[in-house]
Amino acid sequence: MKLLFKFFLIPCFLTTVLSCEVHLEDNTRILVEGIIKDQDNMPVPDAKVSVHTRRSNFSGGENPYLLGEGYSASDGTFSVTSFYDKDEDFAIEIALNESYSTYVYKSNTLNFTPIDLTFNLETITLRKLANFNYNIVKTSSASSAITYSFRYVEGFCLEYFEGGTLNELQSVCYQERFISKTLNDDNPDYEWLLQVPIGEVVEFTYSINDEPEITEFITINESSYDFTFNY
């Protein structure tokens, strides 16, 4: 009896409790529609519109819980039919490629069904992104150190909706990011790539050998922007 309990009942219990199975709503389809434009108000064709459930992590990687998928037409409009799931991490993602920002409509649908089973996202703006490639290089022969930082706008927009109403506190849309680093003789050079919406200003602040900070403002006006700083 103990063996039966150990080798059969416990695994059955664990399988039941830890099951990851998703039960989509039977006899239900939803419609996701809208129009995609860029920052110049021009339509964006061929952008991928995908409907997900259990989409909690946006830090990268494909989410396997795909319920519906389609693409925007030449005039930027899209209309995607999808299954529906009652889940606290229901999301609609709109992305084109690395040259454009990504938009995410996220909602808790556990107790929410949209009016007429339609998510009308209206006008979604995908902003063109620039590759801001910065390169900090030590050129002086003397011993020196630099502390620098970049303040920039991230090319990502997540809007969180509760019952169809935007919750700005939980939304993260084109948020300002801040990174900083110190370089010295042991680690003198550094190169990195940031993706920044075209037209935004990147704030570069540095201090060499603990001298007063100096700030430069860099307007990103081309799709590939190389920035090199020597110290």
Added chain:
Amino acid sequence: MTLRSIINTLIILLVFSVGNAQDESIGRVAKTRSSSAFFDSEERQRFFAITVGGRKPFTSGDNFMGKGLEGESGIDFKVQMYIYKNFFIGLATGASYFDVKNQERLGSYRKSRIAENYAYFGYEFLPTDKLRLGLNMSIDGDLDYKNTGFSTADIAEQHDSAKLNRYGLYLNYELARHFMIYIDYAYNVSKTNIDVPSQLDDFFSKGKYHSIGVGLVFTIGSRDLISRFLN
């Protein structure tokens, strides 16, 4: 009368008839006359016909089946009882298998299996000594769409349901007294119970598919149901 009660009644009658069938047919052979009529024939009368076969479904129309599914294969199992002369009622169960060819309009899945259960009635004509031409129509039918092939194994399946209206005809060729082969055609209209946005209502409310099938027919008995009570 529910489908279940019809099934129970038919099973009882089928069991009852099997016991009598052999003796009855031997007796009939002795008094067979060489008459053959288009509408009925005493010597070609049967009590039950059991049909087993396969079919190829074809979707059609501007609806979710015609635009979104592509027929692959199917199986059929039918039992029909001759009530009076060649007027029959029957029960059928079967399945049709489809591939999804337009996920943007249906949702992100790859396969659909439609389980069909229906009762039907019809009449069988006798155009030649070896052929039987039957026309039938469903009385009460249910369809269960099992949708599978999602992007993750955690979403095992999703179900849609529908009512079936089916109009069919078949041609049987008699190889032996109680053994035939058949070819049949059916036009199926599926009235779905799927909740959809109002602008998708026309697209999802009905699905249409045709089917062409072949298979085997086994018959039992040599008198229709009512004749058993009259004579």
